Amino acid sequence: MKFLTDKALERLRxxxxxxxxxxxxxxxxxxxxxGGMGIVYAAEDEKLQRRVALKVLDIPGTDGELxxxxxxxxxVLARLEHPGIVPVHDVGTLADGRxxxxxxxxxxxxxxKYVATVDSVPDRLRLFLRICDAVGFAHARxxxxxxxxxxxxxxxxxxxxxxxxxxxxxxxxxNAGDSNAADPDATVFEKTNPSSEQASATELSxxxxxxxxxxxxxxxxxxxxxxxxxxxxxxxxxxxxxxxLRFLLSNHPEKAAGAPRLEKSLEAICSKATAATPAERYPxxxxxxxxxxxxxxxxxxxxxxxxxxxxxxxxxxxxxxxILLIAAYLVMRVAILIFLHR
Amino acid sequence: xxxxxxxxxxxxxxxxxxxxxxxxxxxxxxxREGALEALCAAYWKPIxxxxxxxxxxxxxxxxxxxxxxxxxxxERELLEKFxxxxxxxxxxxxxxxxxxxxxxxxxxxxxxRGGTTLHVALDFSAAEKELGGxxxxxxxxxxxxxxxxxxxKEWVRSLFAxxxxxxxxxCVDRERERTFHLFEAYDLxxxxxxSYDQLSKEYGIAVTDVTNALAWAxREFRKIALERLRxxxxxxEEFQREARAAFGWDSK
Numbered sequence: 001m002k003f004l005t006d007k008a009l010e011r012l013r014x015x016x017x018x019x020x021x022x023x024x025x026x027x028x029x030x031x032x033x034x035g036g037m038g039i040v041y042a043a044e045d046e047k048l049q050r051r052v053a054l055k056v057l058d059i060p061g062t063d064g065e066l067x068x069x070x071x072x073x074x075x076v077l078a079r080l081e082h083p084g085i086v087p088v089h090d091v092g093t094l095a096d097g098r099x100x101x102x103x104x105x106x107x108x109x110x111x112x113k114y115v116a117t118v119d120s121v122p123d124r125l126r127l128f129l130r131i132c133d134a135v136g137f138a139h140a141r142x143x144x145x146x147x148x149x150x151x152x153x154x155x156x157x158x159x160x161x162x163x164x165x166x167x168x169x170x171x172x173x174x175n176a177g178d179s180n181a182a183d184p185d186a187t188v189f190e191k192t193n194p195s196s197e198q199a200s201a202t203e204l205s206x207x208x209x210x211x212x213x214x215x216x217x218x219x220x221x222x223x224x225x226x227x228x229x230x231x232x233x234x235x236x237x238x239x240x241x242x243x244x245l246r247f248l249l250s251n252h253p254e255k256a257a258g259a260p261r262l263e264k265s266l267e268a269i270c271s272k273a274t275a276a277t278p279a280e281r282y283p284x285x286x287x288x289x290x291x292x293x294x295x296x297x298x299x300x301x302x303x304x305x306x307x308x309x310x311x312x313x314x315x316x317x318x319x320x321x322x323i324l325l326i327a328a329y330l331v332m333r334v335a336i337l338i339f340l341h342r
Numbered sequence: 343x344x345x346x347x348x349x350x351x352x353x354x355x356x357x358x359x360x361x362x363x364x365x366x367x368x369x370x371x372x373x374r375e376g377a378l379e380a381l382c383a384a385y386w387k388p389i390x391x392x393x394x395x396x397x398x399x400x401x402x403x404x405x406x407x408x409x410x411x412x413x414x415x416x417e418r419e420l421l422e423k424f425x426x427x428x429x430x431x432x433x434x435x436x437x438x439x440x441x442x443x444x445x446x447x448x449x450x451x452x453x454x455r456g457g458t459t460l461h462v463a464l465d466f467s468a469a470e471k472e473l474g475g476x477x478x479x480x481x482x483x484x485x486x487x488x489x490x491x492x493x494x495k496e497w498v499r500s501l502f503a504x505x506x507x508x509x510x511x512x513c514v515d516r517e518r519e520r521t522f523h524l525f526e527a528y529d530l531x532x533x534x535x536x537s538y539d540q541l542s543k544e545y546g547i548a549v550t551d552v553t554n555a556l557a558w559a560x561r562e563f564r565k566i567a568l569e570r571l572r573x574x575x576x577x578x579e580e581f582q583r584e585a586r587a588a589f590g591w592d593s594k
Contacts, residue, residue: 001465001503003472008530009495012502013590015529016564020557034591058591059582060568066582096561 019056020096026054037066037073037167038098042105045089052089052102060097067099069167074101076143076169084134086154086162106162112150115248121266124248125296129289130161132241136285138163139234142172146232148240149219150247170232218253219243222276235278238288242273242281245292265295268304363431363576366421374416381421382412382464383504384574388496389439390469396489397443405466411442426576430584436493498588501574505567506530512562520545524552525559 004012017039021028026043029051033040038057045052057070077088091101108114111127118124131153135145145152146168154162217225221239224232243253249266250259254274262270269291275281282288291301298318300306306314316323365377386408393404415421415438424434513522524541538556542549571588575581585591 001468001507002526002530003468004499004503004506004530009499009502011529012506012563015556015560016567016589017591018560020561022557058589059585060565064578064582096564 017058019054019098019100020094022095024092024094026052026102028054035165035167037070043102045102051105053086053105054100054102056094056100057098062093062097062099070099070101072171073167073169076166076171077101077103080138080141080143080166082134082137084130084161084163085138085166086164106154106156106164108154108156108160108162110151111153111155111161112247114155115150115251121249121263122296125292127155127161128241128245128248129292129296131163131244132285132289132292134161134163135237135241136289138169139237139285144170144172144232144234145237145240146170146224147216147219148237148244149216149253150244153244172233221278223278233278234284235281238273238281238285239275239278241285241288242270245273246270264310265301265304265306269295269301272303361576362573363421363424363426378412378416380570380573381415384500384570385435385497386412386464387469387472387500388493389435390464390466391473391496392436392439392489392493393443394473395492396440399443401466401470403446405464407439407443407446408464408466411439414438414442424576426580430580431574431576432494432497432584436490494587501570501588502567505563505570508566508570509559509563512566513559518555518558521555521559524555525563528552528556529560 018028019039019041021043025045025047027046029042029044031039032042032053038055041054041056043052043054044050055070057066059066061067062071071091074088074091077086078091081087086106087104089102089104091099093099109117115124115127118127131148135148138145143166145163145166147165148163152163152165154164156162219240221232221236224236224239245266246255246262247253249262249270250256252259261267269288272291273281273288282291287302291303294301298314300311300314362377362381365373365380368374368377389411390404390408393399393407394401397404399407420438424431429437509525510522513519524545527536527541527544528538538549538552541552545552567588568585571584572581575584
């Protein structure tokens with residue numbers, strides 16, 4: 001039997017990793033990323049002559065937990081047609097038995113990298129509102145993301161925001177059975193099969209031995225961290241959005257020593273979204289987005305009860321131009337009066 | 343979730359081999375023996391090298407211990423005691439080896455008692471040659487964790503070598519020897535990577551024939567290695583974990 005050198009082992013590993021695209025319309029271009037479930041490649045759709053992203057599992061077979069999750073992810077994406085959610089093109093099994101799906105190839109930057117290029121708080125908030133828009137849309141279609149974090153948000157070259165990696169998503173089951181009109185507060189979730197979840201080595205997603213805890217520390221709601229899958233609802237994603245907002249504003253998903261202090265209204269929005277108990281959080285994404293929009297418009301936010309001085313200061317900030325204009329006018333009037341009465 | 347729309351490769355994917363852990367519990371003696379042989383084929387070399395380096399045993403003693411270990415597996419029904427929910431088979435076997443070496447005297451007596459025989463040819467001189475070569479540097483293995491890594495690496499080497507051998511046999515059966523030679527030249531031999539173009543000139547075939555042959559060989563290699571691995575695992579979960587470890591998917 002032939003002795004395999006370390007070099008040969010490496011080559012075998014590398015070559016065995018490549019998906020077998022024979023019989024498909026795709027041609028492999030390059031490896032883009034590796035995640036907990038498999039690998040993402042850039043590929044060329046030879047029929048349509050366009051670049052696509054091809055996500056493929058490592059292990060062949062369609063009946064394992066990971067295969068089910070990948071197929072579910074593709075189906076979730078297929079039902080979420082929204083400019084803020086990456087569109088899926090195709091799903092199937094390759095000749096080597098591995099499940100794959102293809103989606104739009106997103107060229108851009110991950111939010112955790114992109115955020116460094118955005119200086120102003122209003123611009124960061126506008127970015128956040130676009131994320132809320134996509135997540136709110138998913139909730140309305142009965143889908144919970146469950147792993148919202150900067151690494152799963154892409155910002156395209158034209159500033160378009162795309163929520164990625166729906167591998168942990170759960171389709172909500174509505175009481176009415178209408179999958180297109182789910183009320184996030186009236187939903188329960190499929191219970192996760194605890195048998196064979198895989199933890200990613202490259203990401204911080206956590207899966208316990210019980211297999212019910214999936215998500216990312218710092219961004220995962222307490223109920224999700226406890227593995228309380230049955231009682232998760234839209235407010236679990238709202239927790240993640242709160243952590244995401246805090247990250248956008250302070251570079252930390254949680255209150256941290258040394259992190260810049262947020263303005264009280266923004267701090268209140270983050271705190272309300274990341275409250276320990278779901279009942280204390282925003283009931284839905286729209287309300288959270290509305291509070292962020294109110295802040296942008298210089299209005300009082302629902303999460304924070306202002307003191308008289310804060311109200312005055314905000315009033316001043318909002319109408320500064322007119323206040324200064326009136327003040328200038330009054331000063332001029334007084335000056336003219338003084339001049340005339342000399 | 344319904345999987346009807348996702349056929350698992352049709353006849354290109356033969357039914358999964360039965361796990362050796364199930365087979366050793368079989369009432370069929372032939373099946374039990376076959377399972378032990380499969381296990382022995384994949385593990386004897388890593389175990390031998392591990393005993394030589396981790397326990398610093400001379401070659402002859404390590405050979406006895408390696409053979410004795412597989413006989414112990416049968417006689418003491420160690421595989422039946424293995425619980426795939428608690429650990430990986432690979433880890434369990436390594437711990438059993440440690441235990442055997444620590445009780446080496448008892449083991450050697452048991453071996454001398456005779457009764458059970460192994461039908462796998464253990465080429466210790468080849469294993470010794472590999473140990474003696476420059477490929478393994480014992481001084482680089484300093485801690486117990488390093489020995490664990492060493493054992494894992496040797497296990498992967500052994501698994502892949504078996505898969506390469508199976509692939510070679512498959513190529514012979516299908517009269518695709520040239521495909522195997524291409525695979526050997528491009529993926530297995532030498533430190534400097536030979537180009538597709540060089541291979542195409544050497545074999546007098548088009549570059550696309552070279553790439554197609556390599557793609558086929560790699561696909562078959564991957565399939566064979568995973569099938570062999572599946573055979574050596576106690577559960578689907580363990581198989582997935584071991585596949586990730588063997589192919590280095592966790593570390594990439």
